[in-house]
Amino acid sequence: MARVKHESRWYPLESEESVLDGLLRQGVAVPNACRAGACQSCLMRALSGEIPEAARVGLKDTLRTQGYFLACVCKPVAGTELEVAGADALRVPARIDSLTLLSASVLRVRLSTDAPFDYRAGQYVSLLRADGLARSYSLASLPREGLLELHVRLIPGGAMSGWLAREARVGDTVAVQGPAGSCFYVPGHPEQPLLLAGTGTGLAPLHGIVRDALESGHTGPIWLFHGARTPEGLYLMDALRELAARHSGFHYRPCVLTGGSRDVAEGALDVLIRAECPRPVGFRAWLCGDSGMVLSLRKKLFLSGLSLKDLHADAFLPSAPRVEPVGAR
Ligand SMILES: Cc1cc2nc3c(=O)[nH]c(=O)nc-3n(C[C@H](O)[C@H](O)[C@H](O)COP(=O)(O)OP(=O)(O)OC[C@H]3O[C@@H](n4cnc5c(N)ncnc54)[C@H](O)[C@@H]3O)c2cc1C
The missing domain is CATH 3.40.50.80 (Nucleotide-binding domain of ferredoxin-NADP reductase (FNR) module)
Structure with a gap:
């Protein structure tokens, strides 16, 4: 059996259970969304212990070297003892600047951050509500525009999109984590189609x-x-x-x-x-x-x-x- 230490308490993992599932099952709140290693909402940091390579696929080198891993796909081998912490250091507080419908089913959400947020147009971020609800959204804005623009599809019964559409207000505080992903333009070969x-x-x-x-x-x-x-x-x-x-x-x-x-x-x-x-x-x-x-x-x-x-x-x-x-x- 593997064990995970979080905030000075040890949590046992069942066989083949991920760190995320084990912690959630035992009542520890960890932001998460896709639980398939794609959205990066469940990033955690290993303070000690061996992280399987599969839990670091797709992470930037700067995150890997600091011990970050994706808790949803992290299944430590039996006997492993892992000490972990959340990814709070990667989150930036943000304020909702505007909420505008672009169509009946797409909401444009503009956010501003106090600290500069470094990203490339086309990358994605995790948007975190104050209670920890997390979802990933791609950035439609350009860094020079000085704000983060998201296009949120309104999904019936959707936790984040429903909240943004009905309850969130301009001025509300959220957090963004990221950026992540390799969908961006790299200058070079200007003639390439x-x-x-x-x-x-x-x-x-x-x-x-x-x-x-x-x-x-x-x-x-x-x-x-x-x-x-x-x-x-x-x-x-x-x-x-x-x-x-x-x-x-x-x-x-x-x-x-x-x-x-x-x-x-x-x-x-x-x-x-x-x-x-x-x-x-x-x-x-x-x-x-x-x-x-x-x-x-x-x-x-x-x-x-x-x-x-x-x-x-x-x-x-x-x-x-x-x-x-x-x-x-
Ligand atoms: C890398 C990445 C980038 C993303 N970028 C964007 C983006 O730019 N804009 C955007 O709108 N979304 C984007 N998403 C999806 C987004 O993260 C959420 O999954 C989506 O907004 C639904 O969240 P919700 O809380 O509103 O609904 P949830 O509460 O998560 O879902 C409510 C119900 O709807 C179902 N559901 C959720 N999404 C869909 C869907 N697409 N089709 C059918 N059923 C669905 C769920 O399974 C659930 O049963 C991205 C996801 C990833 C992984």
């Missing part, structure tokens, strides 16, 4: 990346495909059309599964991409949004010649069901 594709609020990071690339002087063609089920699921259309009018190399292609029109293509996102960019060899690509779409498109683009090193993807994994403490079941 860029392909960005997303569904729903997958547009958030792509909007940041496109503007970053254009402001960095990217000269190659840039294709942005935004998919939704119906036209109501599209947003920022005017802003993106204006951007396309100002930059002849930028091509904005909205598409829907049903209800297309003269300006909005009807059909599957991957079919539209294949029609417009049939041979994406030598492209750089970013894919964000629904996890099924991201995985399937990633495979299709790879098979049509796009190199894996040029493929960046953030799958918006939903939160996992809550683990109830012992005695609450």
Whole structure:
């Protein structure tokens, strides 16, 4: 059996149980969301003891060297004794500056932080409510804009999106942890064609990346495909059309599964991409949004010649069901 020490108390882990599940089961509050090693909401720091390598996959070197790990995928081998602490040192207090609907189902949340927050457009953060509820959101803003902009899809019964839509107020204090992820534009090869594709609020990071690339002087063609089920699921259309009018190399292609029109293509996102960019060899690509779409498109683009090193993807994994403490079941 492995044991975990947290705030001077030891907690036994069951066989194959993660540090996160073990602590939650025994009543220790640890922020968490996807519980699949993707969202980084459950970051913890090992003060002593051996961390399995699988619990550090995807973490920046600066975090690894300080002992940070993902508690949801950390399953120490039997006999391990781990002393852990939370990731409070990585959190920055933030204030809600504005809450604005971008469409009936997408809320724009703007946050300001007292301390400077260093990030690249397109990366994601964990947003933490005062009671520890945590969810990941991609950054649609550019660092020079001096605020953090999130696009939050309103999900019926959603804990964080419901709170933001109905109860949160301008001036409320939250915290942000991060940034994380490799979905961002790196200057260099300004002539390289860029392909960005997303569904729903997958547009958030792509909007940041496109503007970053254009402001960095990217000269190659840039294709942005935004998919939704119906036209109501599209947003920022005017802003993106204006951007396309100002930059002849930028091509904005909205598409829907049903209800297309003269300006909005009807059909599957991957079919539209294949029609417009049939041979994406030598492209750089970013894919964000629904996890099924991201995985399937990633495979299709790879098979049509796009190199894996040029493929960046953030799958918006939903939160996992809550683990109830012992005695609450
Ligand atoms: C790296 C990363 C980046 C992300 N970026 C964004 C972003 O920029 N914008 C954004 O809106 N979201 C983003 N997400 C998803 C986000 O973190 C939350 O999962 C989402 O907002 C739902 O949280 P909630 O608390 O409102 O709903 P929850 O309380 O978590 O969920 C309520 C119910 O809805 C289900 N559910 C949750 N999400 C979905 C979904 N997409 N489709 C169907 N059912 C669902 C849950 O399983 C649950 O049953 C990202 C996720 C990851 C991992």
